[in-house]
Structure formats: structure tokens, C-alpha cells
Amino acid sequence: MTWWSTDDDEDDEPEFDESAVRVRPNRRGSRPRTKTRPEHADAIAGIVLGVDRGRYHVLIDEGGADEHVLTAARASELRRKSVVTGDRVDLVGDVSGDEGSLARIVRVQERTTLLRRSADDTDEVERVIVANADQMLIVVAAANPEPRVRLIDRYLVAAFDAGIRPLLCMTKTDLADPDEFLHNFPGLELPVFRSRSDEMPLAEITESLIGHRTVFVGHSGVGKSTLVNALVPSAHRATGHVNVVTGRGRHTSSSTVSLRIEHDGRTGWVIDTPGVRSFGLGHVDPANILGAFTDLARIADDCPRGCTHLPDSPDCAIIEAVDAGELGETGRARLDSLQRLLTTFA
Numbered sequence: 001m002t003w004w005s006t007d008d009d010e011d012d013e014p015e016f017d018e019s020a021v022r023v024r025p026n027r028r029g030s031r032p033r034t035k036t037r038p039e040h041a042d043a044i045a046g047i048v049l050g051v052d053r054g055r056y057h058v059l060i061d062e063g064g065a066d067e068h069v070l071t072a073a074r075a076s077e078l079r080r081k082s083v084v085t086g087d088r089v090d091l092v093g094d095v096s097g098d099e100g101s102l103a104r105i106v107r108v109q110e111r112t113t114l115l116r117r118s119a120d121d122t123d124e125v126e127r128v129i130v131a132n133a134d135q136m137l138i139v140v141a142a143a144n145p146e147p148r149v150r151l152i153d154r155y156l157v158a159a160f161d162a163g164i165r166p167l168l169c170m171t172k173t174d175l176a177d178p179d180e181f182l183h184n185f186p187g188l189e190l191p192v193f194r195s196r197s198d199e200m201p202l203a204e205i206t207e208s209l210i211g212h213r214t215v216f217v218g219h220s221g222v223g224k225s226t227l228v229n230a231l232v233p234s235a236h237r238a239t240g241h242v243n244v245v246t247g248r249g250r251h252t253s254s255s256t257v258s259l260r261i262e263h264d265g266r267t268g269w270v271i272d273t274p275g276v277r278s279f280g281l282g283h284v285d286p287a288n289i290l291g292a293f294t295d296l297a298r299i300a301d302d303c304p305r306g307c308t309h310l311p312d313s314p315d316c317a318i319i320e321a322v323d324a325g326e327l328g329e330t331g332r333a334r335l336d337s338l339q340r341l342l343t344t345f346a
């Protein structure tokens with residue numbers, strides 16, 4: 001089953017990524033080291049806002065006097081390395097951004113996080129969807145469509161695997177009370193926003209987005225567009241007009257777009273994934289899921305080799321610690337959540 005499929009494919013090329021050597025998710029999001037090579041010493045840095053049919057929209061000099069968006073193509077020396085929304089890249093050529101100009105991407109900086117998908121759960125070939133996001137806002141409706149625990153679990157697994165902090169926004173709370181559903185996610189330290197279109201917690205959500213790069217995910221019809229448009233009013237111009245800052249509108253068929261959100265002179269980025277509905281979890285490493293539960297992961301060092309930490313695991317140190325009450329009041333809930341997530345993609 002695919003849980004993240006795109007309507008269009010241009011964001012997915014190339015299919016294989018020889019750079020996909022796993023970097024440990026870096027929750028602190030420290031900046032990647034810059035590899036300087038003698039060639040292209042004059043290259044300038046930018047960040048990829050969106051991709052459309054092999055053309056990359058790149059923001060130069062973010063927040064600076066020379067801020068502008070340019071269009072770029074891949075340089076052949078990148079070979080099969082993928083370039084995706086959120087990538088920090090180095091460019092040469094015509095970097096003016098003038099009408100008809102084209103720059104070349106010659107380097108992709110090391111990524112702090114990688115949100116990936118595989119074609120389905122049994123497929124280990126992975127594709128990178130978004131690079132360098134540090135948060136994922138999972139948008140789910142309280143009703144119409146009905147929320148499903150398993151679906152949220154899959155988003156959580158993808159986020160934890162990528163080293164991205166998940167947040168949850170429950171929409172359409174005018175249609176149903178989400179409390180019961182939300183009881184399914186204890187012990188995860190998952191921030192939850194409740195929203196209804198006539199009363200959206202925009203200030204609260206904005207506050208959590210400032211200073212971050214947040215990828216928005218959600219199934220069709222949950223109200224994600226309604227939320228994005230309310231948070232980033234300029235996103236309304238997506239159809240037809242070109243938003244000079246984001247480049248959105250020039251690549252409406254792209255499966256991801258970057259939108260800047262501003263508050264009190266501070267900024268954050270919303271990375272919307274229209275058309276991205278589902279994604280396979282074939283590439284997920286259980287160790288990354290465990291790693292998201294910091295206190296449990298520490299104890300796992302004492303588990304027998306190859307321990308799955310599932311309920312039937314003999315001598316699992318985590319289960320023993322929880323049974324002994326060593327992990328406090330929320331220990332049990334955290335273990336339950338971990339075990340459920342570990343079986344989501346197994």
C-alpha cells in the first residue's frame with residue numbers, strides 16, 4: 001500500500017539518490033558543514049523552494065538586500081544526486097534571476113533531515129521528498145473525513161525516521177469532538193492544535209512555526225489548504241499570480257512549495273505538499289523510531305541483541321523497566337506508543 005503518492009512525478013527525479021547515505025537525524029538542527037572545493041569557488045548559496053519539471057526555484061540571500069528567486073537547472077556533475085525542496089545548494093552561471101535566466105546547481109549541502117518515502121512498504125528504494133525540515137505538522141480532520149489512528153501513526157513514523165519533530169492540527173472540530181481520538185497518542189509529547197474554520201488558532205500555530213521549517217502533511221479534504229491560506233495569506237495567490245518571494249505560482253504543478261510566514265519581524269517556512277497523499281515506509285529503520293523516544297532508547301542498550309522491544313520480546317530491558325515502574329507515570333503509555341509505531345511498518 002502506498003500512503004504517500006504524488007499526482008505528478010517531476011519532484012521525484014532522479015529516482016535513486018546516491019547521497020542517501022543516512023545521516024543521523026539531528027534534532028538540534030545544527031547547520032551542515034560546508035564542503036568547499038576549489039572548483040566553483042565563486043558559487044553562491046541558495047535554498048530550493050520548489051521543483052517543477054527539472055527546474056528548481058531557488059531563494060538567494062534570504063532576508064538580505066539582494067534577496068531574489070532564480071530558476072536553476074542541475075549541473076551534470078551532480079550526477080544522480082537528487083535535489084529537492086529545502087535543499088541548500090550552491091549555484092553558478094546566471095544567478096540574476098532575470099526573466100529567462102538560468103543558473104546551475106553545482107553542489108548540494110549536507111542535509112540535516114530527510115523526509116523520504118518508498119513506493120510501498122516492501123520497497124526499500126527511497127525518494128527524498130523534503131530536505132532540512134525540522135517539523136512536520138500533521139493535519140487531520142475530527143470528521144469528514146473520519147480520523148484514523150493508523151494513518152497518524154504512519155506520519156509519526158515518517159517524521160521520527162527523518163528526525164523531524166511532529167505536531168498535530170485537528171481541524172473541523174466544529175463537526176466532532178476530537179478528545180477521544182486524541183487519547184490514542186499519549187506519552188509522545190505531541191503538541192496538538194484544535195482548529196475550526198470559524199475559529200482557527202492562528203496565533204498559536206504561527207508561534208510554533210516561526211524559526212522553523214515545517215512540512216505540512218494531510219490527506220485530501222482535511223482542510224490543509226484552508227489552514228495554509230489562513231496562516232500565509234499570500235498563499236491565496238497560488239492560482240495564477242506569481243508570488244515573487246516564494247516563486248509559488250510559477251510551479252503550481254510542483255508537489256511541494258515553500259511559503260514564508262512572518263510574525264514580528266521573525267520568519268518561518270511552511271512547506272506544503274499538495275498532491276502528496278501517502279507514502280510507503282519500506283525504508284524506515286526501527287532504530288530511528290526508537291531513537292525518538294530518548295529515555296527508552298537509552299535503556300535499550302541493555303536489551304538482548306536483536307531485541308524487537310515488542311510485547312513478546314524475552315528479557316527486553318525497556319519492558320522490564322516499565323513493569324518495574326522505573327519510567328514514571330507515562331512510561332507505560334510511551335512504551336505502548338513505541339510498540340504500536342514499531343509494528344506500523346514491520
Ligand SMILES: Nc1nc2c(ncn2[C@@H]2O[C@H](COP(=O)(O)OP(=O)(O)OP(=O)(O)O)[C@@H](O)[C@H]2O)c(=O)[nH]1
Pocket residue numbers: 171172173174175195196197198218219220221222223224225226227274275
Ligand atoms: N466544517 C468545517 N469544514 C472545513 C473546515 N476546514 C475546512 N473545511 C472544509 O473542508 C473542505 C476541504 O478543505 P480544503 O482546505 O480544501 O482541504 P485540503 O486538505 O486542502 O484538501 P485538498 O485540497 O483535496 O488537498 C472544504 O470544503 C472546506 O471548506 C473546518 O474547520 N470545519
Ligand SMILES: [Zn+2]
Pocket residue numbers: 300303304307308309310313315316317318319
Ligand atoms: Zn528491548
